[in-house]
Amino acid sequence: MRMRYAMVCSSNQNRSMEAHSVLRREGFDVASYGTGNNVKLPGPSLREPNVYDFGTPYRQMFDDLRRKDPELYKRNGILPMLKRNYSVKTAPQRWQDNASDGVFDVVMTFEEKVFDMVLEDLHTREQSLMKPVLVINLEVKDNHEEAATGAQLALDLCREIEAVEFWEDSIDDIISSFEKQNRRKLLYSVCFY
Known part of the structure; x- marks a missing residue:
């Protein structure tokens, strides 16, 4: 079953x-x-997370962080994580x-x-x-x-x-x-x- x-x-x-x-x-x-209450991803510091509403497409988050600081978000694994996420489903629920x-x-x-x-x-x-x-x-x-x-x-x-x-x-x-x-x-x- x-x-x-x-x-x-x-x-x-x-x-x-x-x-x-x-x-x-x-x-x-x-x-x-x-x-x-929302999606929180690491930012440049602990006090500055990146915050998105549930339902925001993962691809939009990816593009936003790539625009902000591609090296930081690649190095800390957030861009690869978001790439994986948008290959699985459109947005967080x-x-x-x-x-x-x-x-x-x-x-x-x-x-x-x-x-x-x-x-x-x-x-x-x-x-x-x-x-x-x-x-x-x-x-x-x-x-x-x-x-x-x-x-x-x-x-x-x-x-x-x-x-x-x-x-x-x-x-x-x-x-x-x-x-x-x-x-x-x-x-x-x-x-x-």
């Missing part, structure tokens, strides 16, 4: 988009989202604003505060379908190298979930095995649509 996956991170779209790209390349039905995108079987987050936000959002929605959704947090540091590692781990975990007939019956064993094999602690919870 093919399942539907959502990758969710904070506002910069690096970890969720890397996982989205890797899973999509492997044939998974996947979407990606951010949870902040905010999780809380896209409830109408459909129902997911698995929602994967990459930091605990985002996990908590997704759980809160799912708990406040009307639960009319009584269809379970598995929410998993795989903690991944927000840098390009860790995002690549996290995306591969997300792919491995999704393959394990995909391999069983009913994830509800096997999830405890899948999580336990994954944690032992990868030495990473996962948080997970079941919500309903």
